Amino acid sequence: MSRESLPPVAGPxxxxxxxxxxxxxxxxxxTACGSDDGSSDSSNTQAGANASGGESGAGGNASSGSGxxxxxxxxxxxxxxxxxxxxxxxxxxxxxxxxxxAFTTICTHRQCPMTDLQxxxxxCACHGSRFSVTDGSVKHGPALEPLGAKKIxxxxxxxxxx
Numbered sequence: 435m436s437r438e439s440l441p442p443v444a445g446p447x448x449x450x451x452x453x454x455x456x457x458x459x460x461x462x463x464x465t466a467c468g469s470d471d472g473s474s475d476s477s478n479t480q481a482g483a484n485a486s487g488g489e490s491g492a493g494g495n496a497s498s499g500s501g502x503x504x505x506x507x508x509x510x511x512x513x514x515x516x517x518x519x520x521x522x523x524x525x526x527x528x529x530x531x532x533x534x535x536a537f538t539t540i541c542t543h544r545q546c547p548m549t550d551l552q553x554x555x556x557x558c559a560c561h562g563s564r565f566s567v568t569d570g571s572v573k574h575g576p577a578l579e580p581l582g583a584k585k586i587x588x589x590x591x592x593x594x595x596x
Contacts, residue, residue: 516567543577
């Protein structure tokens with residue numbers, strides 16, 4: 435049989451190609467959320483190490499005008515709530531009048547950045563973990579570890595990330 439006598443071979447349909455590209459994009463997006471290979475264990479350990487570097491409050495009431503990044507005025511942080519500073523991956527809260535705390539906004543479950551603050555609860559959009567912004571504790575899993583403390587200083591009415 436000669437090559438001329440063979441019927442033409444059709445390529446994949448346009449819909450098939452578009453569906454395959456879309457599925458590949460979805461797979462990449464889902465992979466970014468993490469895997470079950472346990473690779474986050476070292477990251478969780480690091481988050482715990484960061485938390486142990488500064489106890490609750492992490493020096494939040496100490497006065498220090500040196501270095502650091504200015505975040506907010508004390509009046510910007512609601513009592514019993516907090517404010518997310520996503521560009522610095524930190525949330526600052528005021529559990530009681532004049533007492534300020536700061537925690538990382540990186541979820542301890544799969545290290546997703548969090549920006550959704552609902553009253554005094556920081557919500558992870560990736561897997562639904564919920565954390566208290568007043569003490570960093572887990573309020574709802576799948577996360578098991580609390581948020582790592584961040585060191586801040588309060589000088590007058592200024593809050594600075596150390």
